[in-house]
Amino acid sequence: MKSIKVTSPIVFSVCRGDIPKELLREFYRTMFWIQKVELKINELYHEDEMKTPVHLCLGQEAVAAGVCLNLNANDYVFTNHRGHGHYIAKGGNIKAMVAEFYNRETGCSRGRGGSMHLVDTAVGLLGSSSIVGGGIPLATGAALASVLRKDNRVSLAFFGDAAIEEGVIYESINFAMLKKLPVVYVCENNLYSVFSHLSKRQAQDDIYRRFIGLDIPIYRVDGNNVVAVYRAAKKAIAQARDGGGPSFIECRTYRLKDHHGTGSGVEVGYRSQEEVDEWVARCPVKNYERFLLEQRLLTAVEIKQFTDAVDREVEGVFNFAHASPLPREDEVLDYLYQ
């Protein structure tokens, strides 16, 4: 497992032909959807109509798409505060998600959760925690439920590099290994926690090495390479489904925006324009689009038709959210207990 340098080019390896062409196109569509929704939030956030702290995943689209396109609709996913991409890639209702950003009653959490708390039980999205690492044991527990029921589901937790600093990741992996649970731990290492670089928080850089002593299968991939992410996740998920137990995947990536909101970090000054530019050049969507064109998997006309259609749909999604009713004040106590 070699270290991934910021400047290394993204090499999409599909020469073996083991990934169906339609799936290769679907990677692009999913990533483009995520990017489009995030860009739309980025565009409208200043209006202050979305009264919730949005954590954009621009730059990380390949992790969500590469992982989730391996999952079945009834597989379970627990995600974190930066979960828009995971929600979209798992097939969550996008109208309900955006309505949640607008704090509407039609939101996936009926305006009680906001952008950090997304749910769609119809596709196995059982909730997202904004406590760093909080969703990791929940995914582990959902996997335990699957073992007890023998329902052949796989559970998956998405979390960032800072979750590695929480004890709960070690506790969860130990238990998952002990019980051989069908759970996959996906770490999106985007190098920053709020303004703090990984080097200020962790004694050594290679996150994947922390768990070698637990004997869990470990993958480390370029998180900006959707094909690489897909290949690692495919092995990990297949192993989990076959009763082989959990795996851990470290995806090295980068968030192009601030921890929350629409800044790039350069204005505040915790990182340089040069650094951001290097990662803009490694955009997972743009690079993959170029690859698809080179490989003639999609034509420029097809891409234009698709992206125009998504543009229109996204307009509709945001209009729906904006026009939706707010929660009723007299229902403020509802849903505390069931």
Add this chain to the structure above:
Amino acid sequence: MDWSKTLVKEEINFEADKKGRKLSYAAAIREALELAMTSDERVFIMGQGVDDPVGMFGITLDLHKKYGQERVFDTPLSENALTGVAIGAAVAGMRPVYMHNRPDFLLLAMDQIVNHAAKWSYMFGGSVRAPLVIWACVGRGWGGAAQHTQTLQGLFMHIPGLRLVMPTTPYDAKGLLITGIADNNPVIILEHRWLLRQSGYVPEGLYSIPFGCGVVRRQGKDITIVAISYMVVEALGAARELEKQGIDAEVIDPRTLRPLDEAIILESVKKTGRLVVADTGWKTGGVGAEITALVAEKGFEYLKAPVRRVTTLDIPTPASDVLEAKFYTGKADIIVSCSEIMEKKVTK
């Protein structure tokens, strides 16, 4: 010396006058688990030592032999992650019961209990839920000291989204646990070690006791004693002594603190005009503070005298039995508090 043998005080039998079968407190809880596991295959039991030869004070003894190691299993000590595991399984449709020897260890799991279990329903607008039971038994005595005897009901009562149950009798322990397992919300049950060797009348089969429904343990007209958990025993003892002094005390056992049966407390105070709250926990910001504030807000016009709280001292539990005796309160303190406010009148 065996810890548990030193802790058993006088036997109380609240239901001894009723006809029927007598069971020990531990056997009553075990029967609830057994019935729940038989009737609902979603139920499973986890916790450190639940399948060991002691079986959690006998409560889980040999259940793994009947239901298999998959449904009754030992856990790593990782309390926070394992609480999350229980929550995740519950959110995915199971009914976990996570058992702990002592509530002190729940402090390691406060992130998962407070940030996750308590919020999972509300935060997602009711589209998901976390029906799990967390069970723990408060320790007391034999130098258990500061980290093995804590009564943390004040902390848990503060958290919206949790249920908080503190049974007193074998009958209630069984019925409330069955209700807890069937409930669609996270339920914390805090037992008391000194109640665990008690025995009492316990019906066979499944029955449930509704949450938020207290009981009058003793009827009286002069003063209301709201007693929590083991303090019910002390309050009943105090009431017998007070009777000799001509003071007729009513003893209320709320049984659940979240939800709290406000009506039973307010009705009693309306009748007696005087209130003492006896809790096994600390005074400041605790259960006594909440219940007395409730009466001050909703029943002030009934009060003929100041309220009193009988609690432990606001310090960590000391180990030495000399200091421990000062730390804990009981029958004598309840008697003193009751006598004081029987003499005092509030002029309004």
